[in-house]
Amino acid sequence: MPAAAVVQGARHVSWAGLVRVFLRSLFLQASWNPRGMQNVGFADAIGPALTELYPEPAERAKAVARHLEFFNCHPYMAAAILGGAVRLEERVASGELPAQTVSSFKSTLGPPFAALGDGFFWLALRPTSALAAAVTEPFLGLGCVLVFLGLYNAVDVAARVWLFAMGYLRGEGVVDVVARAHFASGTPLLKACGAVLAGALAARSVLAAGLPGRPFHALLVASTIVGAAALLPRLGVTRAVYVALILGLALGARFF
Numbered sequence: 012m013p014a015a016a017v018v019q020g021a022r023h024v025s026w027a028g029l030v031r032v033f034l035r036s037l038f039l040q041a042s043w044n045p046r047g048m049q050n051v052g053f054a055d056a057i058g059p060a061l062t063e064l065y066p067e068p069a070e071r072a073k074a075v076a077r078h079l080e081f082f083n084c085h086p087y088m089a090a091a092i093l094g095g096a097v098r099l100e101e102r103v104a105s106g107e108l109p110a111q112t113v114s115s116f117k118s119t120l121g122p123p124f125a126a127l128g129d130g131f132f133w134l135a136l137r138p139t140s141a142l143a144a145a146v147t148e149p150f151l152g153l154g155c156v157l158v159f160l161g162l163y164n165a166v167d168v169a170a171r172v173w174l175f176a177m178g179y180l181r182g183e184g185v186v187d188v189v190a191r192a193h194f195a196s197g198t199p200l201l202k203a204c205g206a207v208l209a210g211a212l213a214a215r216s217v218l219a220a221g222l223p224g225r226p227f228h229a230l231l232v233a234s235t236i237v238g239a240a241a242l243l244p245r246l247g248v249t250r251a252v253y254v255a256l257i258l259g260l261a262l263g264a265r266f267f
Contacts, residue, residue, distance in 0.1 A: 022104040024060045024097055031059040033175050036093050039086045048083035053093065053117075060097045064104040074100065077114055084121040085128025088189075090171045092120050094178025095185045102182075116183060124189070131194045135201035136166055142208035149215075203240065209252045210236040232258055 024032075035056035042051035054075055061078075065071035084092060099116055102108045144159035151158065178185045210233030232255050239251035246254075 021101075022064050023101055024063050028059045028063050029097065029179065032056055032093065032097060033090070033172070035059070036090055036171070036175065039089055047079065047081050049086070049089065050079050050082045053082050053089070053096075054078035056093055057096060057100070060100060064100055070104075073110070074103075077110060078117075080114055080117075082117055082121060084125045085132065087132055087167055087171050088124040088128035088174065089121075091174035091178040091185050091189060092117055092124065094175040094180075095120075095182050096178075098179050098182040120186065127189070127194045130198045131201070132167060132170075135198045135205070137163060139201050139205035139208065142205050142212065146208055146211055203237075206236050206240045206251065207233075210234065210255065 035058070039049050039052040039056060042055065043049060044051065057078055058075070061071055061074045065074050078096070082089075095116060096113055099108060099113045103110050103113060140159050140163040143162055144155040147158050148155040174185075174189070177188045181188055235255040235258055236251050239246050239254060243251070
């Protein structure tokens with residue numbers, strides 16, 4: 012029988028090992044470097060799994076070296092790749108797959124997952140959570156910080172746990188799972204929510220500028236943001252907010 016077809020016996024990472032891998036993934040960027048980006052953090056995160064799968068030091072050293080190759084992804088979306096890499100390492104350790112499969116898996120999914128994560132978490136979820144916190148500031152004071160932390164972390168922690176679990180359970184099939192997770196379609200929805208919240212903030216600013224008897228002006232500012240973002244896609248949410256804020260300043264200064 013050819014050597015490539017020899018199966019060494021199924022090897023699996025324990026649940027405790029998976030938990031340790033996930034917890035280490037929270038510090039993926041702690042060892043960020045310009046040469047390998049997140050490679051050291053990834054190798055450290057998957058370390059507990061490699062220790063269980065490769066009891067022989069020489070084989071374990073080869074496995075660690077695989078994960079010291081260049082790697083860069085959004086730190087939250089990387090959880091799916093990390094989970095998938097653990098599953099693939101199980102198959103490599105069992106003799107079912109060549110070691111190169113793991114490297115190809117990581118290098119193929121890193122860039123597209125990074126783009127999804129940047130758009131959803133950085134450009135949509137984070138500003139929307141910050142705007143929600145700003146809206147509650149008059150009522151909660153510094154407690155609005157807890158609103159931001161609660162909203163943002165409720166989504167990002169849950170997403171990381173789910174992505175890691177799906178990566179481990181589905182392996183290379185995690186691509187289909189992420190494609191059905193609506194990250195791309197959810198980004199515009201979050202941005203729309205952020206536009207509404209920004210409109211509320213602009214409206215409050217107009218009222219605070221001395222227009223308590225003219226609430227329709229505040230409504231005009233808020234609707235300008237929402238309307239411009241919805242009807243003029245090329246304008247974008249950011250420019251729509253600026254346009255509405257300029258309108259709010261004009262109203263507050265009683266130019267008309």
